[in-house]
Amino acid sequence: MSELRFDQVTVRYGAGSRALTAVDGVDLVVPSGQVVGLVGESGSGKSTLARAAVGLAGVSSGQILLDGEPLRRRPGGRRPLQMVFQDPYSSLDPRMTIGDSIAEAVPRSGAPRRQEVSRLLELVGLEADRAPAYPGALSGGQRQRVAIARALAGQPDVIIADEITSALDVSIQGTVLNLVRSLQRELHLSMLFISHNLAVVRYVSDFIAVMYLGRIVEFGPAADVLADPQHPYTKELLAAAPRRGSTTLLDPVAQLLADPAAQAVAERAAQVVADAEPADPHHPPGGCRFHPRCPIGPFVxxxxxxxLTIDPTTDADRRRHRAACHHVAGALQPVTAGSVAKEDSL
Structure with a gap:
């Protein structure tokens, strides 16, 4: 078990007017032996952050630390971080047997490789005699189990799971999630679990981090974030989940304004949200990045x-769930440009 820490990590691609900052000054901790669910829509930077952790994307600034130290290989060639990718069809070499794929990741020291392959296959719910099979002979769920076994073969300190159920049939997703949860508990793994599906994240996570346009906009214990979300974007994600019932994006407005004009404001908020264009990640909005879509923002x-101008991430640490919003928890008092830095925590 180890703690994985992202310390002001930024990842940029390209240069000039088309440069893209996919991850922008992210601070995030995956506590030892815990699961952090990272959730956000496509293009928010989740997968880029994961790829940076395992060395597949260069870090432009900041650092990634494991137990307070820079990442480096362990003795025997063991990699401290291992990643399970989204697509089980492309993450395994079709020309290699699944036994060879798993054995390739086993460190040079330790148990004999054939014995270790058998153990790992059984650990993920596959029979050991499937080792000579090729990936093409397996179902999608079985391939993802092999990918998980391959990641565990490297004896990692932290597992990063990137959308590992999104390419699977709905009927198979539950069994893979049950496997992930049971393995995490049995092996006491530290895990960064990435998904755009909040229902999936809530099932496996101890903590939830919400990412929007390259930044973390909310972070806290999973039960607290789900029961009392602070950021309007988190509320939007929860409103889209089937279990939210009648809760909608406009609830923050109804909480904020208890006067006869509340209905008109709610209607205006609905129109703002409906008309908002997806943000251009090459040219993100100034100030709060969510403001063009926010139902309690400046266009409402x-x-x-x-x-429009003041970045709420600069003082997010003093708010509940580190929410990157000037108006968390339905603040009743308007915040002026001169008072943002002095606003009490909510």
């Missing part, structure tokens, strides 16, 4: 121009 409430 006229006294919130500060959301």
């Amino acid at each position: 409430l006229a006294d919130r121009e500060h959301c």
Whole structure:
């Protein structure tokens, strides 16, 4: 078990006017022996952050630490981080047997490779005699089990699972999630579990981090974030989940304004959200990056121009769940540009 820490990590691609900052100053901790679920829509930077952790994407600034030390290979060639990729059809070499694929990741020291392959196959719910089979002979769920076994073969300190159920049939997703949860508990793994599906994340995670346009906008214990989300974007994700029932994006507005004009404001918020274009990641909005889509932002409430220019991530640590929002928890008092830095925690 080890702690994985992202310390002001930034990842940029390209240069000039088409440069893209896919990950922008991310601070995130995966505690030892815990699962952090990282959730956000496509293009938010989740997979780029994962690829940076395992060395598949260069870090432009900041650092990634394991137990407070820079990442480096362990004795015997053991890699401290291992990644399970989204697509089980492309993550395994079709020309290699599944036994050879797993054996390739086993460190040079330790148990004999054939014995270790058998143990790992049984650990993920596959029969040891499947080792001579090729990936093409397996179902998608079985291939993902092999990919998990291959990741465990490297004896990692941290597992990074990137959308590992999204390419699977719905009927198979549950069995893979049950496997991940049971393995994590049995082996006390530290894990960064990435998904765009909040229902999936809530099932396996101890903590939830919400990412939007390259930044973490909310982080906290899973039960707390799900029961009392602070950031409007988190509320949007929860509103889209089937279990939210009647809760909608407009609930923050209803909580904020308890006067006869509340309905008109709610209608305006609905229109703003409906009309908002997807943000261009090459040219993200200034101030709060969510403000063009925010149902309690400056395009709905006229006294919130500060959301256009003042970045709420700079003082997010003093808010509940480190929410990157000037108006978390339905604050009743309007925040002015001069008072944002002095606003009490909510």
